[in-house]
Amino acid sequence: MATDEVTEGASWIGRSVKRADGRDKLTGRAKYVDDYAPAGCLHGATVRSAKPHARIKRIDGRAACRVDGVEAVLTASNIPGTNRMPLIINDYPFLADGVVRFVGEAVALVVAETPEAARRAAALVRVDYEDLPGVFDARDALKPGAPRVFGEDNVFKKFRVRRGDVEKAFAEADVVVEAEFETPYQAQAYIETQGMLAEVEADGTVFVAGSMQCPFYVHDAVAAALGVGQNRVRIVQRPTGGGFGGKEDVPSIVAVHAALAAHVTGRPVKFVYTREEDFLAMSKRHPAFARVKYGARRDGTITACEVNYILDAGAYATLSPAVLFRGTVHAVGPYRIPNVAVDTFAVATNKVPPGAFRGFGQPQITFAQESLIDELAARLGIDPFELREKNALRLGDETATGQVLRESCGFGEALAVARRESGWAEKQKRGAQRRDAETQREEASVIAPSRLGVLALNPVAGAGAGAGADAGAGADAGAGADAEAGAGRRVARGIGVSANYYGVGLGAAGKYIDRAGAHVQVQKDGTVLVAVGNTEIGQGARSSLCQIAAEALGAPFEAVHLLDIDTTRVPDSGPTVASRTTLMSGNAILDAARPIRETLVKVAADVLRVAPGAVMVDAHGYRAASGGEALTFQRVASEAYGRRLPVATQGWTVAAPTSFDENGRGDAYVVYAFSVNVAEVEVDLETFETRVVEVTSVHDIGRVVNPGDAEGQVEGGVVQGMGYALCEEVVLDGAAVKNGNFTGYILPTMADSPAIRVRFVEAPYSAGPFGAKGLAETPIVGPAPAIANAIRDAVGVMARRLPITPERLAEMVWEKKREKKIGRKTEDR
Amino acid sequence: MRVACEVNGVAVVREVAPGATLLDFLRYDVGLTGSKEGCGKGECGACTVEVDGRLVTSCLMLAAQVEGRRVRTIEGLGEGHANLLHPVQAAFLECGAVQCGFCTPGFVMAAAAVVDACARHGGRAPTAREVEEGLEGNLCRCTGYQKIRVAVARGVEIAAAECSRKGRDGAARAGTPRTIRKGDAR
């Protein structure tokens, strides 16, 4: 910005201003979609497939139509436009036409005067099916002859990354470690379920408002499904009760259903999902399988990494190609590795299609890869922190895709801060001392084979002694029991670390939609209106974007109002995902504010009787650099209007170039955020329950616009990551979601949440607004592997499957003891 | 059927369907949409309100059950307090304990019960355990609970300050005619 040099003194950037929407949300005044009830509003319910894969022979809505209050029953044949969700591969029908491919797929809609009547009638819609063979495991779906869900081979998308010569590197490596890992469906579990309200306005414009992250996806979908021009469709985002990716693509389906029903009936129609329905049919984190292999020299230099990564993508492609891309680029971890071979696949099965969930394909592979790094550290006898520090990407290094990190790499500092703040050194030392004591005790216990028999069967007696055993695994020995922990409970304490990076924005997979607009309008009274295309979904976009606007204009923060996101206000600004909002909408605001600020500086210079170059702008207003009273923003704005100068503009920004070729070479993302998480756990040696005691979470996200909100983002991400590690799993009973409610699907509560120490490292990004990068997602990526590594430290076993439930952990510990016993017996002979 | 009760100090009479829940009654019949439905099964706490001073999950209670009783919702919580914010609302705002806000009304109702209980005991700080027990029926997916925890403690401080201020000029008491006695949460 031309006048940047003179911005100094009080600044809105880096301040924890209070949320502008906080008061409304605290007093019950904020209106979410279900809080609107226009006169004559009908309510919708969705008839869903009971079959995982079947041909639809007939849909009979006659009985449903007879229910009191029912206005219409709609099927695919009522869709006037295109019955496919426009996204990456346009394969997902808004309403099944001919074939259903998962249990829960929308088959028909019922609209009625009340939600109860609609639901009652929906249950009466009769659908006759002819079963088709289904496939429910992504690995099976890849086999020749598997039932076909998509294309010739059930592969929605595959990627590869090749760098150096892995075969040679593994042959020459001193140590090679390899393991397979598995992760489950995780539900976004936003507390507000999906909901949309549609009406057709007097001029024929289709107006849809509701809970969503990406109004422009909804805009594309509604226009396509109804076959009307995009200028006749208006989408408005209502306050949205959480998204986490779950309101990225699938709200388009809900919106089309509501819009179709409004179009047919001529009345407003609202769809609000029940929790069970939301679990059954909406997107989730992809279940995944990963095989990872690292090779290293004895000194700890990692020389090679090979990854095979499969996402179970369910029945339709949704965002899977993009999710897979992110997983692919980050698959080997944030390390300098000269030889890399990565192969990844998004595979179709007859299950509910996963889509976007915070982290977007990274948490699965990072859990695998970061767990294996600890295995490597154990095998090398190197401290896990040190191994990471030794191989960490630094400025000037190349990532796996050959992207040179030219700027904004605070990884080294983040590692140092995490090590210091978590108290790693002394906690490790304490653990090591305990381990020595345990080993001695264990040596003693090995002598009595009769007792070993007990150990194998009785976890209470066994776990303490059993805690240290991977052959030759110095650092892996396990911390053993800690008698200090309260009231007779025997617990093992452990500490673990993980590191990750996160490509900010859409990267090469989404480069054609990585742009954003903003409209900034200064009013006569010095208040400011800002419109952008990225949404507030709880993350705090509203505050940070207003701070950026205030800073750019020299306006008071309180004077800036961000309008509800409305597709008629700014051009398609892409989705609100990939931690891109601060960066993209922030830059669009800067672009819009630039000419306004220049105008205001000239006006102020004139009033102050100084040259424009001698005007200083800060949070207090405009004044002469030489000193004297500041002109308030309000005064300058009204002067500008008095002079009939334009102080409203449209801004636009596009992301820096990115690339990715068929061998995975290229600048995959514009810039990376870096994170280090340290977790401390207590494992109860009787119940094998894991309690996370403390998490230290350190992030380089560039300049932090609003530290308070940023901290809140990290804390939320850490607890979601903890849930992923320990308790969250959507379980399918064959093909249908079995635990689709908050009794069956366990979310962490306040009582489970650990103490969280959040720290930021600010390595500014030159192309970000005031040096900012992006934050929303990276906090969820690292906690699960850090917790898994802490559990490994505590009880000496490496989890290969999430979540690490007490049952699974107990089984692993017993299994390990059995192996050890057999090993010792063999030695004895 | 007809239900007559008091909601936030105002007498309310409405015709409702026999099976209607208290939550639906409040949201759709009385028009107070502040209380939210996150699950409809008593699992998330987003619908928490007070009936005769005790916290209830209104999605599990029938509207008919509040006949003749006093209901207080998020919309009525701030009444009689500085800036029309209950100390716990002021604390949530100050501490950044709100993100998407959908769990917030329920959390605030539950947190207010903890804070008010502390205020009754001379404004002592709640123990971590008391806070956890008071709020463990409420789910939040955004905040990770840290700032909520801090906000409850801060709410107790604000309440204590408010109390001593009111003690000083007794006239302020006139602003808080309600004598709602809160139960020990659910």
Ligand code: FES
């Ligand atoms: S809506 Fe009542 S507890 Fe969830």
Ligand code: FES
């Ligand atoms: S603030 Fe979003 S669920 Fe709690």
